[in-house]
Amino acid sequence: MPTTDELKRIASQTRRDILRMVHAVNSGHPGGSLGCTDFFVALYHEVMKPDAKNFTMDGIGEDLFFLSNGHISAVWYSVLAHYGYFPVSELATFRKLNTRLQGHPTTHEGLPGVRIASGSLGQGLSVGIGAALAKKLNNDKSLIYTLHGDGEMQEGQIWEAAMYAAANKVDNIIATIDVNGRQIDGDTDQVLNMGSLEAKWQAFGWDVMHMNGNDMQEVVNGLNKAKTLTGKGKPVMILMKTEMGAGVDFMMGSHEWHGIAPNDAQLEKALGQLEQTLGDY
Amino acid sequence: MEKTLPMSIEIVSEDKDTRSGFGAGLHELGKKNKNVVALCADLTGSLKMDAFKKEFPDRFFQVGIAEANMIGIAAGLTIGGKIPFTGTFANFSTGRVYDQIRQSVAYSDKNVKICASHAGLTLGEDGATHQILEDIGMMKMLPGMSVINPCDYNQTKDATLAIADIHGPVYLRFGRPKVPNFTGGQYPFVFGKALKFFDGTDVTIFATGHMVWKALEAKKILEEKGISAEIINIHTIKPLDVEAVIASVRKTKSVVTAEEHQMNGGLGDSIAQVLAQHFPAPIEMVAVNDSFGESGTPEQLLKKYGLDTPNIVQAAEKVIARKNAGN
Numbered sequence: 001m002p003t004t005d006e007l008k009r010i011a012s013q014t015r016r017d018i019l020r021m022v023h024a025v026n027s028g029h030p031g032g033s034l035g036c037t038d039f040f041v042a043l044y045h046e047v048m049k050p051d052a053k054n055f056t057m058d059g060i061g062e063d064l065f066f067l068s069n070g071h072i073s074a075v076w077y078s079v080l081a082h083y084g085y086f087p088v089s090e091l092a093t094f095r096k097l098n099t100r101l102q103g104h105p106t107t108h109e110g111l112p113g114v115r116i117a118s119g120s121l122g123q124g125l126s127v128g129i130g131a132a133l134a135k136k137l138n139n140d141k142s143l144i145y146t147l148h149g150d151g152e153m154q155e156g157q158i159w160e161a162a163m164y165a166a167a168n169k170v171d172n173i174i175a176t177i178d179v180n181g182r183q184i185d186g187d188t189d190q191v192l193n194m195g196s197l198e199a200k201w202q203a204f205g206w207d208v209m210h211m212n213g214n215d216m217q218e219v220v221n222g223l224n225k226a227k228t229l230t231g232k233g234k235p236v237m238i239l240m241k242t243e244m245g246a247g248v249d250f251m252m253g254s255h256e257w258h259g260i261a262p263n264d265a266q267l268e269k270a271l272g273q274l275e276q277t278l279g280d281y
Numbered sequence: 282m283e284k285t286l287p288m289s290i291e292i293v294s295e296d297k298d299t300r301s302g303f304g305a306g307l308h309e310l311g312k313k314n315k316n317v318v319a320l321c322a323d324l325t326g327s328l329k330m331d332a333f334k335k336e337f338p339d340r341f342f343q344v345g346i347a348e349a350n351m352i353g354i355a356a357g358l359t360i361g362g363k364i365p366f367t368g369t370f371a372n373f374s375t376g377r378v379y380d381q382i383r384q385s386v387a388y389s390d391k392n393v394k395i396c397a398s399h400a401g402l403t404l405g406e407d408g409a410t411h412q413i414l415e416d417i418g419m420m421k422m423l424p425g426m427s428v429i430n431p432c433d434y435n436q437t438k439d440a441t442l443a444i445a446d447i448h449g450p451v452y453l454r455f456g457r458p459k460v461p462n463f464t465g466g467q468y469p470f471v472f473g474k475a476l477k478f479f480d481g482t483d484v485t486i487f488a489t490g491h492m493v494w495k496a497l498e499a500k501k502i503l504e505e506k507g508i509s510a511e512i513i514n515i516h517t518i519k520p521l522d523v524e525a526v527i528a529s530v531r532k533t534k535s536v537v538t539a540e541e542h543q544m545n546g547g548l549g550d551s552i553a554q555v556l557a558q559h560f561p562a563p564i565e566m567v568a569v570n571d572s573f574g575e576s577g578t579p580e581q582l583l584k585k586y587g588l589d590t591p592n593i594v595q596a597a598e599k600v601i602a603r604k605n606a607g608n
Contacts (some may be wrong), residue, residue, distance in 0.1 A: 058362050066357075107389050115360050117389045118378050126350045127385055130365075131355020133342065137318070138361055157381070160350035168342075 003044050004217050010082060010275040011041045011216065015247045016274045017281060021094040022261040028075035031257035032149065033075035033215065035180050035242035038078060040079040042219040043145060047227070052084035052104025055112035056269070063142045064131055066116055068124020069149035069178065070104040071259070076113075077101050082278060085113040089279045093243045120157025124148065125175060129165050132173040143230060144173040146150040151183030153191050174183070175206075176238040178213065182255035197239055206237040213240035248273055290478065290497055294462045297342040297434035299455035299491075300398040304329025306441025307366055307396075311337045313390075314364065314445055320355055321368045322348045324385075327457075328398050348373045349381045355393045356385040363395050364445055365433035369452055371400035372413040375420060385556075386450050387423040394444050396453045401541035401585060402569070403458045403491055403579035412574035418546020420452040426518040427451045430540070430548075431470070432493035434462040434518060437440030447472060454490070456541075458579045459495050464514075473517045475525035484604075485529045485536050485595045489515050489529045489548045492539035493589065494565070499593035510597060521551050523580075524547050528556035535604040536564040537596045541588060544568040565596035 002010075014037050022028035044050070048063040081088045084126065086100070093099035098108040104119030116127050128146040135142060140236055152158065165173065168201065175199065185191045201208045206272070207229050211222030222238060229236045245251025248270040264272055296454040297424050298357045308316045311333045315461065319333050332368050334341040343403055344351040348369055355365035367374065375382070385392045397416065404412045404489055423430045429444070429451065437455045444451045460544035475487075488496035493514045506593040511529055526601035530536055536556065538549035583589045 058360060060361065064360065067387020116356060116391075117384050120384045123349075123381055124354050126381075127357040127360075129350075130354035133354065134358045134361025134363050137339065137363065140361070157347075157353065158350040160345075160347035161353065164344055164347065164350055164354070167345075173383045184501050195406070 004220065007041050007045060007216050011037050012275045013082065013278040014041060014075060014078045016271055016276060017091055018074040019248070019262060019267055019270050020206050020280065021091055023079070023267045024092070025095040026261045028074050028261060029071040029249060029259050030074065030204040030261065031182070031255070032069065032072040032178060032180065032262050034248060034251065035244045035246045036072055036178050038145065038216050039147070039213050039240060040075050041177065042216060042223060043077050044083045046220050049147065049221045052113070055085060057115060059115065060138065061140055061142060063145065064115065065133070065145045067105055067118055067147050069121060069147065069152050070118030073101070073105050074104065076105060080113040087110065087154065088281045096208045100270070101111060110165045121149070121152045125158055125161040126260070127173065128140045128173055129170050130159055132170050135172055143227065144162040146173065148175065148177050148178045149183070150177055150181065150188055150194070150197065153177065153194055153197060162206065163200065164203040169233045171231055171233050173175045174187050174230065174236045174238065178242055179239050180242045182244045182258060184255065184258050186255055194253045195231050198226040201237045205234065207234040208230070208237045208239060211238050213242035276281050290313045290532040291461050292461050293435065294465050295406070295466060296572050297462045298433060298457060298459050298460040299434060299437040299538055300327070300439030301485045302431070302434035302435050303396055303398070303441050303453070304332060306438040308332040308336065309339065310440055310442060316362055316364050317366065317445055318342065318358055318363045319366045319368065319475050320351050322351050322373065324369050327370070328396070329540060330368050335434065344526040345530055348378045350366050350379040352393070353385050354389045355389060359391045359393060366396050367393065368396050368398070370411060371397035371416050372411055375416040375452070376413060378449060379419060383423060387426050390425060391429060391450060392448055394451045394453060396441070400458045401490065402574045402582040402588065403456050403541060404477055405457070405579045405582065406576050408576040409573040414541070414543045414569050414574065415546060416454060417518055417542050417548065418550070421546070421551065425449055426519065427504065427517065428454070429517050430454045430490040431516050432490055432514055433460060433464050435465035436470050437540055441506045442469060443472045444590060456491060458491070460491055462496070470516060473520050473522060475522040476514040476516060478512040478514065479510070481533060483509045484601050485532060485533045486513040486593060486597065487513050487515050487526070487536065487548065487552055488539040488541060490541050492541055495588070499597065502590070502594050503597055508597060508601065515528040515548055518548050521555065526552060527556050530556060530560055530562050534562050534599040536562055536568060537593060537600055538564065539567040539593050542568055550580045558583055563600050563608070567596050573593050
């Protein structure tokens with residue numbers, strides 16, 4: 001069981017990886033990746049603890065994770081690599097020709113750890129529900145986790161899935177929304193004000209809880225608490241408050257770093273704020 | 282539909298709808314394979330999924346009027362070893378959920394069977410909103426997607442059973458009207474294999490779906506006119522039985538295609554592509570020509586939109602004349 005400090009050290013290296021991966025190909029999505037880093041590290045190293053060495057598509061008997069907002073692939077790839085799904089050195093191939101680390105995650109190249117393609121938004125919750133139903137049919141007591149962007153809540157399919165899961169008591173799924181209040185064109189309140197996500201998910205029949213996604217201890221506690229809410233007849237939703245660009249001071253406080261890469265000077269400045277704990281790839 | 286019996290083709294039952302063939306196949310699969318699950322978007326009766334639902338309630342998922350969610354849930358169910366069969370109208374099975382099929386099913390290589398009823402003009406009175414004529418084209422363009430358009434009850438049932446054993450996404454398209462039931466027995470369904478009903482020497486008629494019976498009717502009329510037509514049923518439009526297509530056209534050197542679909546993107550389009558690449562030959566297409574449908578009875582609509590038996594006969598005569606004139 002890693003300590004919170006150990007998780008923080010992994011997170012620091014993950015943030016370095018994200019910045020270096022995105023910088024190397026001058027493309028990708030650093031903002032959301034940095035904001036969700038603590039969540040990914042806690043989820044894999046502390047909460048799910050899947051068997052990375054024996055990856056199977058069906059994942060019988062183990063917790064499964066689905067990334068619905070596939071554009072934050074950089075953080076997922078770094079965490080999957082450090083957790084042991086594939087060599088950390090492969091991070092250097094991110095977004096390059098013939099890579100398994102496609103711009104948006106896919107099963108197409110056979111990358112261990114990925115079970116569905118994502119990128120076109122709004123689809124991952126339905127997929128997660130399907131996997132949760134398969135677990136119930138298989139009498140498999142493990143859980144399904146999904147992650148979504150808050151901007152993604154503007155997609156209609158999300159609410160089709162929300163309605164279905166509550167009506168059918170799909171209570172072996174824990175969905176998390178990265179509430180950073182930003183999307184490509186600006187603040188979510190400005191682009192399309194979604195009102196209260198809490199009120200909406202409660203009205204749709206989900207068990208809703210809150211969590212600060214940039215405090216490692218709170219993320220661990222929050223995910224563990226969410227687990228205690230499963231199996232009670234309701235799907236579980238975590239509204240996770242994060243800061244886009246978390247960990248790099250000049251990337252926080254704006255939507256500007258959603259989908260652009262740092263230049264050489266910006267990379268150097270950003271890396272100066274993040275300790276190299278596990279060695280750069 | 283008319284029930285003229287062409288030559289040696291034997292009608293094996295009263296007229297039946299192809300969707301009932303799907304329902305019967307799905308029910309049988311339920312008994313045979315515990316991994317088969319079914320999902321429906323509020324059209325259980327129309328898709329004839331009641332028997333499966335009744336006998337296997339734990340494996341039947343009513344998703345309501347939410348087709349995008351249905352496709353996503355189906356993709357998720359494959360993760361854990363299930364073989365999901367989704368059921369709704371062809372329009373809502375394809376155009377409405379194209380991106381969900383593209384990303385969560387086809388690109389993700391998920392073993393989902395998209396089963397679609399009420400395809401084409403023969404949906405009838407509901408009109409153009411529901412009469413999709415573009416679905417074959419949309420589905421066949423997706424990498425890795427198989428596309429099957431069976432012609433009668435038996436073939437639809439056999440295709441339903443067969444696709445459970447084929448790993449990968451499949452689009453199975455069938456319809457609403459009751460039509461002659463004449464396949465099975467000496468005319469079995471084999472996935473990916475063209476089904477020849479009659480040898481001929483003057484022209485090959487490739488037909489799919491409800492148009493197969495029309496092609497057989499046309500065969501009889503052509504015979505009376507002294508024209509020898511080879512009749513081949515292409516139920517599996519993708520992967521196409523390229524060898525069978527080329528072998529037949531090498532012999533007849535002229536082609537008619539017949540389908541209840543737009544000319545753009547349909548069976549004719551697939552056949553023309555193969556011939557242009559391997560064995561160029563004149564081709565006439567009996568299909569809807571860049572038009573939406575409208576309300577009417579199935580027979581009225583097939584007549585108005587040029588998808589009736591006489592249209593196939595005329596197309597055959599025209600293409601033979603082109604062949605003889607060297608154009």
